[in-house]
Amino acid sequence: MAFAALPLTDTLARPLRDLRISVTDRCQFRCTYCMPREVFGRDFAFLPRAELLTFEELARLARVFAGLGVRKLRLTGGEPLLRRDLERLVAPLAGIGGIQDIALTTNGALLAGKARTLAAAGLNRVTVSLDSLDDAVFMALNDAGFPVARVLDAIDAAAEAGLAPVKVNMVVRRGVNDQSILPMAGHFRHSGHVLRFIEYMDVGTTNGWRLDDVVPAAEIISVIGRHWPLQPAEPAYRGEVARRYRYRDGGGEIGVIASVTQPFCRGCTRARLSADGQLYTCLFAGAGHDLRGPLRTGSSDHALREQISSIWTRRTDRYSEQRTSQTRRKQVKPKVEMSRIGG
Numbered sequence: 001m002a003f004a005a006l007p008l009t010d011t012l013a014r015p016l017r018d019l020r021i022s023v024t025d026r027c028q029f030r031c032t033y034c035m036p037r038e039v040f041g042r043d044f045a046f047l048p049r050a051e052l053l054t055f056e057e058l059a060r061l062a063r064v065f066a067g068l069g070v071r072k073l074r075l076t077g078g079e080p081l082l083r084r085d086l087e088r089l090v091a092p093l094a095g096i097g098g099i100q101d102i103a104l105t106t107n108g109a110l111l112a113g114k115a116r117t118l119a120a121a122g123l124n125r126v127t128v129s130l131d132s133l134d135d136a137v138f139m140a141l142n143d144a145g146f147p148v149a150r151v152l153d154a155i156d157a158a159a160e161a162g163l164a165p166v167k168v169n170m171v172v173r174r175g176v177n178d179q180s181i182l183p184m185a186g187h188f189r190h191s192g193h194v195l196r197f198i199e200y201m202d203v204g205t206t207n208g209w210r211l212d213d214v215v216p217a218a219e220i221i222s223v224i225g226r227h228w229p230l231q232p233a234e235p236a237y238r239g240e241v242a243r244r245y246r247y248r249d250g251g252g253e254i255g256v257i258a259s260v261t262q263p264f265c266r267g268c269t270r271a272r273l274s275a276d277g278q279l280y281t282c283l284f285a286g287a288g289h290d291l292r293g294p295l296r297t298g299s300s301d302h303a304l305r306e307q308i309s310s311i312w313t314r315r316t317d318r319y320s321e322q323r324t325s326q327t328r329r330k331q332v333k334p335k336v337e338m339s340r341i342g343g
């Protein structure tokens, strides 16, 4: 069987460049917009350990993906640092030819104690989620009583360990934490860290999403720009989801991820691997493609490569673009398992 030609592209000519790997579906936070306690309560059935891909299986798949053109890996979850000894996954990933960048998205709760070990294993960068500098607002959002100071400590520890520039993700929800936009911008100006504002996304029936709750990226930029003038910056690379802006006074840069108001499906080069080995070609894809079965029933690397190629080359997803044109008519309801496939 002949190998697929590289670069591997889908039906919209989008190459496969990035792989997001969810290493667990568990999280110690219950962020109201992501894993609300009413849904992810005590009785929620998280994946049994045997169903999670092992580090060996993950590294093997990552090698196959790299052979198909993937250059960037991002570890996510759930909360990826809940997966014990994550550095034992990072190290083999860092040794894969062609992989240029390994990043981690985390809530920061366990990061301070792990940053050096992860950096030594080959992790390049981290993104830390933080939705407010106000403890009352942040704790109401994470619904786990977790204070802001510990996340800030984690960000410092990551930067000291060389996992820089640290990106900080803030999901903005109108009436909940939009008053935190300016304090967050003020805090991270001149810090060397890159604050990114994310439009609040609909994740199916779990977070009670309404369009009115979304603060459009354009509004965020205008609020900040009135205080500290901004100028647009060029994307750092093809497929970058954040639109970048620089403070005119040299205070650094910020980003906005306008997944709702300015969807970026056309430039999406990302595949997502769920904790139980399902390959999703879109965050909003209703179902994944099983890779764990073939992995565990003796498929060769060659066969895995052919399977992934055929999934990617048939990829048609442009869910967010289609939804934007339909939102006003409220026709489509997504089904997303953020806990399984990460954000």
Ligand code: SAM
Pocket: 027, 033, 034, 076, 077, 078, 079, 080, 105, 106, 107, 108, 127, 128, 129, 169, 170, 171, 198, 199, 200, 201, 202, 203, 207, 338, 339, 342, 343
């Ligand atoms: N536990 C890790 C963390 O907190 O960063 C990684 C997983 S989390 C699902 C990844 C990112 O998705 C976080 O930055 C989170 O804020 C974002 N996210 C989760 N739900 C979202 C939503 N409904 N809209 C926009 N972003 C969301």
